Amino acid sequence: MSVTPSQTVGPYFQIGLIHERWSSLAGNGERITIEGSVLDAEGVPVTDAMIEIWQPDNKAFGRFATDPSTGRFAFETSRPVSMGPDAAAHLCVGVFARGLLKRLYTRIYFDPTAINGNDPILSLVPYARRPTLVAVSTGDRRYRFDIRFAGEGETVFLEC
Amino acid sequence: MSSLPVYSREALQADPPYLHPPYASTRLRSPREPLVIVPHTLSELSGPAFGHSDVRPEDADLTAHGQGQPIGERIIVHGRLLDEKGRAIPNSLVEVWQANSTGRYRHARDQHDAPLDPNFFGAGRCLTDAEGRYQFTTIRPGAYPWGNHPNAWRPAHIHFSLFGPCFLTRLVTQMYFPGDPLFPFDPIFHSVPDAKARERMIARFDLQATRPEWALGFRFDIVLRGPEETPMEHGR
Numbered sequence: 001m002s003v004t005p006s007q008t009v010g011p012y013f014q015i016g017l018i019h020e021r022w023s024s025l026a027g028n029g030e031r032i033t034i035e036g037s038v039l040d041a042e043g044v045p046v047t048d049a050m051i052e053i054w055q056p057d058n059k060a061f062g063r064f065a066t067d068p069s070t071g072r073f074a075f076e077t078s079r080p081v082s083m084g085p086d087a088a089a090h091l092c093v094g095v096f097a098r099g100l101l102k103r104l105y106t107r108i109y110f111d112p113t114a115i116n117g118n119d120p121i122l123s124l125v126p127y128a129r130r131p132t133l134v135a136v137s138t139g140d141r142r143y144r145f146d147i148r149f150a151g152e153g154e155t156v157f158l159e160c
Numbered sequence: 161m162s163s164l165p166v167y168s169r170e171a172l173q174a175d176p177p178y179l180h181p182p183y184a185s186t187r188l189r190s191p192r193e194p195l196v197i198v199p200h201t202l203s204e205l206s207g208p209a210f211g212h213s214d215v216r217p218e219d220a221d222l223t224a225h226g227q228g229q230p231i232g233e234r235i236i237v238h239g240r241l242l243d244e245k246g247r248a249i250p251n252s253l254v255e256v257w258q259a260n261s262t263g264r265y266r267h268a269r270d271q272h273d274a275p276l277d278p279n280f281f282g283a284g285r286c287l288t289d290a291e292g293r294y295q296f297t298t299i300r301p302g303a304y305p306w307g308n309h310p311n312a313w314r315p316a317h318i319h320f321s322l323f324g325p326c327f328l329t330r331l332v333t334q335m336y337f338p339g340d341p342l343f344p345f346d347p348i349f350h351s352v353p354d355a356k357a358r359e360r361m362i363a364r365f366d367l368q369a370t371r372p373e374w375a376l377g378f379r380f381d382i383v384l385r386g387p388e389e390t391p392m393e394h395g396r
Contacts, residue, residue: 001246003171004360004382005352007334008183010319012267016257016283017321040188048269054207054327061208068268083202092203092327099185101176101351103330107203121198129193150192159172159195160204160328 006102011048013096018050018065025053025060027078032141034108035074038066038095041150045071049097051147056092057081079141080110088114088122095147105158108145109134121158129156164205165387167328169197171244174360176351183347184308200328207326210253210287220286222256222298226279232261232299234375237335237363240292241322243386248292255285255321256296263302263316272304297375303342315342315349324384335380336362 009017038046046066051073053062057080066073080089088109095104107121114122115130122130132155135143148155178190198204223230237256241249259265259282262274266282280299288294301316317334324330336349343349343358352358360383369377 001242001244001383002357002360003174003244003385004331004333005174005357006176006331007319007348007351007361008185009321009332011269012265013257013319015265015267015281016255016285016319041190041192042188044188046189052330054203056203056206056327059206059208087201090203094327094330096332097189099183099187099189101178101180101183101186101348103332104178104191120201121196124198125196149189154191154193156193157191157195159169159197160200 008098008101009050009096011098013050014065017063019063022061022063024075025055025062025077027055027058027060029058029078030141031076032079032143033074033076034091034135034143034145035072036144036146037070037072038097038147039071039149043148043151046097046149047071049095052094052096053077054092054094055080057083057089086118086120088117088119090119093147104149105160106147106155107133107158110143125156132156164200164202167200167385167387171385174352174354174357176353180347180351183351204328205326207323207329209251210323211251212287214253215285215287220284220294220296222280222282222284222296224297225281226277228279230260230277230280230299232277232280234297235300236295236297236369236371236375236377237318237380238293238295238366238369238377239363239380239382241288241294241324242292242381242383243324243329244383245386247386248288248290249324249384250288250290250292252288252292252325253285253323254288254294255283256298256318257283258298258318259301259304261299261302263304274302274304300337300376303340308347313342313345315340315346320380320382322382322384329384331382331384333361333382337378338362338364
């Protein structure tokens with residue numbers, strides 16, 4: 001059988017998809033906060049994007065919308081841990097929005113030295129672009145991670 | 161060490177491209193750099209599991225969420241969630257959302273000058289059963305205008321969100337209704353390049369699912385990426 005094709009979530013996905021219970025990720029351990037903005041090719045905040053987080057090491061799922069006036073987001077989770085000898089700790093990120101005909105997939109890494117390591121996915125990314133996948137520590141268990149659809153500093157997106 | 165399921169990438173060809181200029185919003189929201197093609201690790205091959213605590217039976221009846229009956233043509237939308245090999249995907253979360261019968265969404269940003277229905281909220285969810293079946297009762301959504309180009313109208317549709325067994329099987333799509341005269345003019349429908357693939361987004365009228373004196377039936381089967389047989393299944 002052939003697969004059903006993807007279509008955009010459009011601008012009204014909140015009606016069906018946004019629930020308070022998925023705004024932070026379940027899990028024990030040290031809690032961290034990741035915050036950032038979703039930006040389009042001209043750097044304009046995307047005020048109608050939806051982000052999904054899959055954290056494989058503790059099987060936690062999160063989903064939330066960017067702020068309807070600022071395009072910013074913030075979520076809390078427990079600090080991810082590495083799942084293998086070379087694999088660097090990460091979160092899987094799916095981005096959906098009006099104008100996105102299919103999900104964008106990226107990853108958030110936390111260890112800045114991972115860009116020189118042997119992570120099976122990070123090591124496939126052109127070296128100069130790897131920093132777009134690493135969250136920046138802003139202290140007090142907080143991290144910044146922006147998602148840029150295109151243009152200067154375009155986030156690396158993955159095909160799986 | 162147990163073997164991981166193997167997913168082909170062939171299925172990805174059915175999807176639209178990110179940049180589809182006739183759909184204006186894609187122009188500033190599509191990546192310019194090529195995607196980095198990555199192997200399937202445990203991260204892509206695992207995913208969230210949902211259960212009966214995430215849904216209530218009444219969530220599948222969108223006509224029962226208000227104080228009274230919503231206005232419009234009552235319909236039953238049902239089908240099966242399958243993978244490429246035709247295997248049922250059981251216990252999987254299905255979420256839907258849609259406009260009301262006038263073509264208006266219950267959303268602050270929808271400014272279409274058509275009435276809201278106090279008895280229709282437009283969201284539903286359910287879990288597929290052991291055979292991958294799902295069913296919703298709802299109101300047939302109306303077509304509505306949008307600002308993409310002069311006199312642009314979306315064909316009537318219901319948004320569907322599916323998970324399947326892992327991160328890489330996630331899908332959000334739209335279900336259309338058979339014979340819609342707006343198909344030739346809709347850049348979102350036509351973002352899917354292959355005509356046969358577009359047809360897979362169109363429900364078919366299902367007289368058998370119609371409940372006499374009550375509601376028309378439509379059938380919409382949804383097919384997600386599925387694993388090849390794993391080495392384990394060949395026996396050892």
